[in-house]
Amino acid sequence: MNHESSIKFAFFGSSRMSVVVLEELKTAGLTPIFVVTTPDKPQGRKLVLTPNVVKTWAISNRVHVFDFGKFDKVAIDSLSKETTGGSVSVFIVASYGKILPSSVINIPPRKTLNIHPSLLPKYRGPSPLQQAILDDTKRTGVTIMRIDEQMDHGPIVAQKEIIMNEWPVYEDFEEMMAKEGAHLLASILPEWIAGKLPEMEQDHSKATTTRKFIKEDGLIDFTGDQYKNFRKIQAFHEWPQSYFFIDHASRKIRIKITSASFTNGKLEIIKVIPEGSSEISFSDFQKGYKFSL
C-alpha cells in the first residue's frame, strides 16, 4: 500500500452503508487513520451484545476504532489528541446515525465532510434513499458537503447526478449510491485538503426533508395504486418491510412481502414470509393459505 501521505482522514460511520464507503475508499488507496462509530448494542432475538459492522470492519482492517456513546469532554479530548499536529486533516462522515456537535466537526483543519445520497438540498434527513423510491424521483444523485450545525445544511463541495431507470430493492440502491459517493469523495479529497476546492451554499429555499419511517408505514393496501405499492415494497425492503394481514386458522397473521416485480403495469408478488413460517413463493402461499388478491 502506497498511501498518499497528504490524504489523512478519520472516518465516522455506523451502518452497512458506511462499510461500503470504507471499502471503496480502501480500494482507491484511502484508509482512515482512525474510525469512530457507535457503541455495541443488543441485537437479535436473544439480544446479544453485538459490535456494529463498522467496528468489525475496523478491527479486521487493523484500524484504530473509537465507539463513543456521546461526545463528552473525554471523547472530544481523545479526538483532538488523535487529530492534532497534522496527523488528520479532515473528518469524513457517512451514515453515522447521530448529529455531530460543532465541537467535533471543527476539530480537523479542513473540517468535516459528509456523503449524502441525494441531490441536496433535496431529500435532507434520515431517509433520502427510501423517499426517492417512494416518490419515484429517478433523477437523483450523491452530494459531498461540509457539515455545519444543522442537519444536511452545510455548503456543497461536490455533486454527481445519477439517473435511475428502474427501482432496485433498497439495499441494492444503497450500495450503489454508497459506491458512487465514495468515488466522488475520493476524486475530490486531495483538492479539498489542499484548500483548492470551492464550496457552495445550498439553496435553502428549495430544501425538502425526509423523516424516519415507522412500522406502520409498511402496511400494503392492495386496493391502492400498484406501482406505488411496488415502490413501497422496494423502498421498505430492509426496514420496516411491507406487509399485510390475513385471517388464518382463526388467527390474524402478518405476511411480509420479501420479493416483488412490476412489469407491464402490473405488480407481481414473488415471495412472502407468513408469520410463524419461513419464506415461501407467493403461489405456494396462495395455495396453502387459500388466499387470493
Next chain:
RNA sequence: CGCGGGGUAGGGUAACGGUAACCCGUCAGGCUCAUAACCUGAAAAUUGCCGGUUCGAUUCCGGCCCCCGCAA
C-alpha cells in the same frame, strides 16, 4: 433468562387423544382439434429428534435441533 408462532406426503396448508384431510405438483386413464382447462383414478407421510403420561399421541408434558414473527 425480552415476548410469541411454527416444524405433518415433492411444495404449501388442515385436523385431532383412537394411525391423518385439502390445494398444487407427479403418474395412469378419459373428455377434447387441442390445452397450463375439465373429469376419473393412483402413488407418495414411521406427522423434526429423544424421552414421559396414556389402553392408545400427530394431538398432552419435558429436553434438544432447526425456522420465523414481534420487540430492540
